Amino acid sequence: MKNLLYIGNNLSTKKNNTSSIQSLGRLLESEGYQLRYASKYVNKVLRLLDMLLACIRFKRWADIVIIDTYSTQNFYYALFCSQLCRLLRLPYFTSLNGGNLPQRLKNNPRFSGFIFNNAAQNISPSVYLKKEFEAQGYLDMKYISNTIELKNYPVISKNFNSIRLLWVRSFSKIYNPQMAVKVQRKLMDMGYAAELCMIGPDSDGSLKEVKALAKALNVDVEFTGKLSKTEWVEKSKNSNIFINTTNFDNAPVSLIEAMALGLPIVSTNVGGMPFLIENEKEGLLVEKSNVDAMVEAIVKIYKEKTVRDTLITNGRRKAETFAWSVVKQQWNNVLR
Known part of the structure; x- marks a missing residue:
């Protein structure tokens, strides 16, 4: 089984519902994968720094980095982490979570290209996002739905x-x-x-x-x-x-x-x-x-x-x- 570094909003506060990093991560662990996570920091600057440091710290351990990718300010976590993964020669997958990501593709085509063109795999939890990304020229999309027990x-x-x-x-x-x-x-x-x-x-x-x-x-x-x-x-x-x-x-x-x-x-x-x-x-x-x-x-x-x-x-x-x-x-x- 592979070692996975999962980058996302691993927060446990009164302001946050359970995120995909928490639910999917636990399910992948149940399948035998070894996981490390970043980040639990509420402060956004500290969260980003912790994510970047995790990429460096686990660069030799991780086989794949999974990056939860959102459409609002958290989009930039994915941008910085993905580019560091490129520098470290770490293969990364994007897991698309932002409902307004199609607008982000239009508003920030250059930054979007940096992230999605260089991913080992872009994974969409919805057919909707898959089609929207394909319409913008991102043809290597994989649909894997959200899941429940x-x-x-x-x-x-x-x-x-x-x-x-x-x-x-x-x-x-x-x-x-x-x-x-x-x-x-x-x-x-x-x-x-x-x-x-x-x-x-x-x-x-x-x-x-x-x-x-x-x-x-x-x-x-x-x-x-x-x-x-x-x-x-x-x-x-x-x-x-x-x-x-x-x-x-x-x-x-x-x-x-x-x-x-x-x-x-x-x-x-x-x-x-x-x-x-x-x-x-x-x-x-x-x-x-x-x-x-x-x-x-x-x-x-x-x-x-x-x-x-x-x-x-x-x-x-x-x-x-x-x-x-x-x-x-x-x-x-x-x-x-």
Whole structure:
């Protein structure tokens, strides 16, 4: 088995959900790979320095460096680390995590070329990103989906005597959490008994704004803060519809988890969503920021048993294709 140095945001704070470096890294270890990680530092300068030092420290030990690559400021971690790997003659893989990476390719074509043209392999967790990269001339792309351990997501029968919405994400402007509160208010104005539970850490100060909006609109929202996977799966038993309000997205694990749990999904139709969810088969897709359209989709699920049964059955079936028992062979093939 090979030795892997995994570069990414290996943070464990109240502001961060579990990242791919933490979930995928643990699963690769379970397959017998030896891993080292960078970095746990919250301070961004220290985090970058730790990542670079790890590349130097483990240059003789590591067979491959895996670099989580994002579309916002963290893009530059990948830029600096990848170029150091080139200098050290360390083969590196990029693991594409940023839903807005296509825009980054257009805005920073030179820096993007430095990273992706010199990677031993570029790995996309979504068909959406793979196609977007190929359209920009990056033809050596490998699709390996995000993954879950299916045994941790039991399907529990739901009752639909009221609307109980679940939202799971970090509170960040790009995920448009305010829309969830507006949806709940609209449902209540239409006479429905509607509850909303929002799970996730506050990553950019948006939580304060969402709470203020909930107070202004006079809606009672349950804010749990960051929960572990086990905790939020347990909490999901009280909900019956999962909503995703994001403005940008790739292939979020939270939606795969929701499908695995048998929650019918209503999501904005952005980024990788139509590649992950076929509209009216595995979920209902609506225009981003369109509160009325999301409310209409929620009511359709609530009122029409045939619709929700179809979404639940097909969603679970789709989630099974993301099981680690399936995905691990793809990783084994590319790493070996």
